[in-house]
Amino acid sequence: MSYMYDYLIVGAGLFGAVFAHEANKQGKSCLVIEKRRHIGGNIYTEEKEGIPIHKYGAHIFHTSNKKIWEYVNRFVEFNQYINSPVANYKGALYNLPFNMNTFYQMWGCITPAEAYDKICSQQMEISHEPKNLEEQAIRLVGRDIYEKLIKGYTEKQWGKKCTDLPAFIIKRLPVRYTYDNNYFNDRYQGIPVDGYTSLIEKLLSGIEVRLQEDFNANPLQYKKMAKKIIYTGTIDAYFSYVLGALDYRGLRFETERFAMENYQGVAVMNFTEAKIPYTRMIEHKHFIFGKQPITYITREYSSDWTIGEDAYYPVNDEENQKLYAEYKLLAEKERNVIFGGRLAEYKYYNMDQVIVSALNAAASEFVEG
Numbered sequence: 001m002s003y004m005y006d007y008l009i010v011g012a013g014l015f016g017a018v019f020a021h022e023a024n025k026q027g028k029s030c031l032v033i034e035k036r037r038h039i040g041g042n043i044y045t046e047e048k049e050g051i052p053i054h055k056y057g058a059h060i061f062h063t064s065n066k067k068i069w070e071y072v073n074r075f076v077e078f079n080q081y082i083n084s085p086v087a088n089y090k091g092a093l094y095n096l097p098f099n100m101n102t103f104y105q106m107w108g109c110i111t112p113a114e115a116y117d118k119i120c121s122q123q124m125e126i127s128h129e130p131k132n133l134e135e136q137a138i139r140l141v142g143r144d145i146y147e148k149l150i151k152g153y154t155e156k157q158w159g160k161k162c163t164d165l166p167a168f169i170i171k172r173l174p175v176r177y178t179y180d181n182n183y184f185n186d187r188y189q190g191i192p193v194d195g196y197t198s199l200i201e202k203l204l205s206g207i208e209v210r211l212q213e214d215f216n217a218n219p220l221q222y223k224k225m226a227k228k229i230i231y232t233g234t235i236d237a238y239f240s241y242v243l244g245a246l247d248y249r250g251l252r253f254e255t256e257r258f259a260m261e262n263y264q265g266v267a268v269m270n271f272t273e274a275k276i277p278y279t280r281m282i283e284h285k286h287f288i289f290g291k292q293p294i295t296y297i298t299r300e301y302s303s304d305w306t307i308g309e310d311a312y313y314p315v316n317d318e319e320n321q322k323l324y325a326e327y328k329l330l331a332e333k334e335r336n337v338i339f340g341g342r343l344a345e346y347k348y349y350n351m352d353q354v355i356v357s358a359l360n361a362a363a364s365e366f367v368e369g
Contacts, residue, residue, distance in 0.1 A: 003224075003225065003226050003227045004029075004031070004225050004226065005029045005030060005031045005225055005226040005227070006023065006028040006029045006030065006226060006227050006228065007019075007020070007023050007028055007029070007030045007031070007226055007227070007228050007229075007230055008030075008031050008033065008215075008222055008223075008225050008226035008228075008229050008230070009023075009030060009031070009032045009033070009230040009232075010033055010215040010222075010229060010230065010231045010232055010233055011032075011033075011034060011041060011231075011232030011233055011341065012032050012033075012034035012036075012039035012040065012041065012200065012204065012209060012211075013040065013041020013042065013043070013200075013232055013341060013354075014041060014043060014200070014341070014351060014354045014355065014358070015230075015232045015340045015341035015342075015344075015354050015357065015358045016032060016034075016041075016230060016232045016340075016341070016358075017032070017039070017040075017200045017203040017204050018203060018354075018355050018358035018359060018362070019230050019338075019340065019358045019361060019362050020032050020203070020204060020207050020230075021203040021204065021207070022358070022359065022362035022363075022366070023362060023365075023366075024206060024207050026366050030207050030208065031208050031209075031210065031225065031226065032204060032207060032208065032209045032210070033209075033210045033213040033215060033222070034209065034210070034211050034212075034213065035212065035213060035214040035215070035233075036211065036212070037211055037212055038197075038211065039197065039200045039201070039204060039209060039211070040196060040197045040200040041056075041200075041232075042056040042057070042059070042312065043056070043059045043196040043197075043199075043200070043351065044056060044196065044197055044200075045192075045195030045196045045197045046195075046197070047195060048257075048296060049292060049294055049296075050290065050292055051284050051285045051288070051290055051292060051295075051296055052192075052194065052195030052196075052197075052284065052287070052288060053255065053284050053296055053298070054196075054282060054284060054287070054298070055253070056251065056253070056310075056312075057251060057253070057282070057298075057300055057312075058267065058268050058280075058282050058287075059191075059196060059351065060081065060083045060183075060184070060189065060190075060191060060287075061078065061189065061190060061191060061192075061351050061352070062083070062184040062186040062188065062189040062350070062352070063186050063187075063188050063189075063350075063351075063352035064185075064186045064187045064188070065188075065352055065356065066187075066188070068352045068355050068356060069187075069188040069352075071355065071359075072199065072355070075198075075199050075202035075203060076192040076193070076194065076198050076199045076202060077192065077193045077194075078190035078191065078192055078193065079190050079191055079192075079193050079288060079289070080189075080190055081189065081190050081191045081267075081287055081288075081289075082182050082189060083182070083183040083184060083189065083267070083268065084096075084181040084182060084183060084266070085183060085266065085267075085268040085269065085270055085280075086266050086268070086269050086270070087148075087149050087153075087269070087270045087271075087272050088269055088270065088271050088272065088273075089148045089149060089152075089272045089273055090273050092105070092148075093105070094106065094148070094149060095181045096149075096181070096183060096270065097174040097175075097176060097181075097183055098141060098145060098149070098173065098174060098175050098176065099175075099176040099177075099178060099179060099180055099181065100112065100115060100176070100177060100178055100179045100180075101179055101181060102145075102149075103115035103118070103119075106144055106145065106148070107144070112177035112178075115177060116177060118142070119141060119142045119145075119175070121142070122138070122141075122142025122143050122144060123138065123139055123140070123141075123142055125138055125142075125143060126138050126139040130167040131167065132162065132163050132164065132165060132166065132167055133154065133162045133163075133165035133166065133167055133169050133170060134146070134151070134162040134163050134165075135167065136167035136168075136169075136170055136171075137150050137151075137154075137162070137170055137173065140170070140172065140173045140175075141173050141175060148272060149272050150162075150173075150272070151272075151274070152272045152273050152274035152275075152276075153270055153271070153272040153279055155274060156274065156277070156278075156279050156301075156302050157249070157279055157302045158249070158302070158315075159249070159302065159303075159304055166317055166318065169316070169317075191287045191288065193288065215231070215233065216233065216237050216238065216240075219238075227336065228336045228337070228338065228365075229336060229337045229338070230337075230338050230340060230361075231337055231338065231339050231340070231344055232339075232340055232341035232343060232344050233343055233344060234246070234248070234311050234343045234344070235324070235327045235328075235331060235339060235343065235344050235345070235346055236323075236327055237307075238331075238339075238344075239327060239330055241307070242330075243323060243326050243327060243330075244323060245307055246314065246315075246320055246323055246324060246327070246346060247305070247314070247315035247317075247320050248305040248311035248312065248313065248314055248315060249302055249303070249304075249305055249311075249312055249313050249315060250302070250303040250304060250305035250306075250309050250310065250311070250312060251300060251301065251302060251303065251310075251312045252300075252301040252303050253298050253299070253300055253301070254278075254298065254299045254301070255296055255297070255298045256296070256297055256298075256299075257294060257295070257296050258294065258295050258296075258297065259293070259294055260293075260294070260295060261291070261292070261293055261294075261295065262283075262295065263283050263295050263297050264281060264283050264297065265283075265286075266283065266286060267282060267283055267284070267286035267287050268280055268281075268282055269281045269283075277301060278299040278300055278301045279300055279301065279302050280299075280300050281297055281298070281299050281300070282297065282298045282300065283295060283296070283297050284296050284297075284298065311343055313342070313348055314342070314343075314346045314347065314348065316346075316348070320346070324346040327346075338361055338365075340357055340358060340361050341354060341357070341358075342354065345357075
């Protein structure tokens with residue numbers, strides 16, 4: 001069969017863009033198709049009045065992998081943004097992740113020893129093996145932190161009561177006995193000065209891209225176009241849900257403009273009270289240290305997902321993992337198809353992990369092929 005392209009890349013997100021870039025460097029002909037109206041997947045940023053708006057929620061690039069940090073810096077300039085979110089519970093504010101500032105705000109503890117003793121005393125409430133997420137959280141950080149900073153947020157995020165969620169969802173919670181509000185432990189951290197869309201544009205430079213084209217609407221036609229398919233969509237959709245649909249969580253966003261320089265004073269504020277319907281509020285200009293006289297905020301709502309809607313993250317409970325394992329067996333039997341990225345692998349990936357995965361897939365292709 002005569003093919004028009006060496007590779008058809010399904011999805012113009014980070015995995016697809018990195019693979020396409022590496023294939024293009026090898027002289028391979030590539031076509032990237034994307035069902036949305038824009039490139040970038042969920043890291044797409046849209047500029048408004050000089051402010052890159054994180055269209056699909058906050059994305060902060062962080063990694064301890066020097067090679068990956070150097071890789072992304074070849075394409076765009078990163079600033080020195082440090083993620084230091086704040087939790088809002090009934091109007092009281094707490095620093096995240098849980099650290100000495102949090103413990104001072106919660107209990108008035110000044111020394112690490114005081115905070116340690118307070119948490120230990122509350123952990124003792126759960127002496128048995130935790131049966132659900134609520135018991136697991138109390139076992140890790142005590143009831144006060146659980147009730148104020150975990151319970152409401154988690155129930156909104158998953159759409160279920162913490163007592164109905166499995167314990168393994170939170171195997172650990174970060175607790176620091178230092179006054180350090182840096183959310184991540186990674187050595188390298190920042191955000192592209194011109195937004196993430198600029199990174200994807202550079203990766204896809206010189207590569208044919210077609211928007212508003214849905215591979216799963218006509219897979220047989222698309223498969224005839226290239227020797228090999230790089231598929232980054234939901235794995236169950238690829239197989240037409242033949243084994244049933246996997247569960248994902250959806251997200252909904254409301255963006256609002258304000259004629260003021262500073263609305264909430266921080267890029268990310270989590271709202272941990274159950275009766276507040278959104279999980280967090282993002283003020284985009286703080287990602288780039290903006291000084292504009294106006295500002296944009298986005299309220300983020302977690303929601304149930306149905307087929308046809310954008311899937312944001314997998315529901316990694318035992319039932320869904322079993323179903324994914326069955327789909328993975330089907331995927332391994334597919335000839336000339338590589339499944340990659342968060343949706344195709346039904347796995348939560350940070351951005352640096354997506355890049356590593358895409359680079360590994362490309363290296364395997366071009367060494368072996």
